[in-house]
């Protein structure tokens with residue numbers, strides 16, 4: 513395994529903490545807002561749970577996943593047999609290649625700039641990870657699995673319908689499994705319109721060889737609950753279910769009940785989206801006024817920013833102002849001159865960051 517990247521930030525973290533008005537931590541991207549009462553009540557009501565949960569999820573949960581994907585993202589044609597709850601999507605991503613029985617002979621494609629767990633998943637299965645954003649980069653080789661992530665962590669880039677359609681057609685011709693990580697799908701800003709791999713405009717209503725991975729961590733601020741799910745090709749979902757049953761990968765019963773409440777209620781999700789939009793509106797102009805160039809960032813929870821210098825220098829410059837961000841190099845070699853700035857802090861902390869960026873005396 514590679515060194516756990518966050519462990520390398522001790523010095524800049526200490527520097528940012530030394531700011532007289534306290535640290536503004538925009539590094540990990542952990543949600544900070546209250547869990548909605550409707551979710552907490554469902555959790556509490558289900559807290560007497562002496563028996564084992566079902567790996568497949570309760571009937572209510574499976575229906576809630578199908579309905580939410582239809583209502584929120586226009587995904588049609590899913591049945592309760594085509595969805596499966598997971599213990600947070602990091603768990604699924606890290607173990608997907610292993611659960612699919614990939615091994616040393618297999619290649620897993622991950623984006624050039626990517627959430628590190630895709631590569632970790634390949635390593636855990638002893639498979640080979642290859643970074644590529646375009647199909648031509650792959651040449652004639654046929655990978656076993658392609659991870660997509662739109663909107664992207666860390667860049668906020670959105671893959672359009674045409675791009676996704678091409679990937680689906682290419683993968684179908686070759687029998688390649690496509691796993692699309694869609695945890696930021698509801699967070700498109702400006703004119704960007706993120707779309708699911710399972711949307712009929714992308715896949716023509718045929719989910720063969722396609723998986724969409726959805727997390728409740730950011731949309732419902734449930735990162736502490738560990739709640740996510742996967743949807744798509746019913747045969748692949750059945751295979752995942754069969755292995756996960758044996759391996760004890762079950763979502764706890766009270767969390768399943770909380771997920772139903774979260775998926776059935778769109779109001780708290782809209783409210784969370786508005787919070788992040790407000791924070792983005794404060795931080796984006798502040799970064800630009802301070803001389804940063806912000807690339808992509810048209811969706812999702814991060815601003816992908818550069819001062820045209822190595823990312824560790826930018827990290828130190830920001831830490832001097834009490835602001836902690838993530839170095840772009842965590843996400844791939846192409847990130848060496850960028851930093852990733854998360855929108856996941858309270859309004860008060862985001863305002864403090866904007867003020868420090870505007871103030872030469874900080």
Ligand SMILES: Cc1ncc(COP(=O)(O)O)c(C=O)c1O
Pocket residue numbers: 541599600601602603605627661664665693695726727728729735739740
């Ligand atoms: C792209 C991406 N995928 C997956 C995850 C994991 O989310 P969780 O395990 O909380 O569902 C994250 C978390 O930040 C992420 O950025």
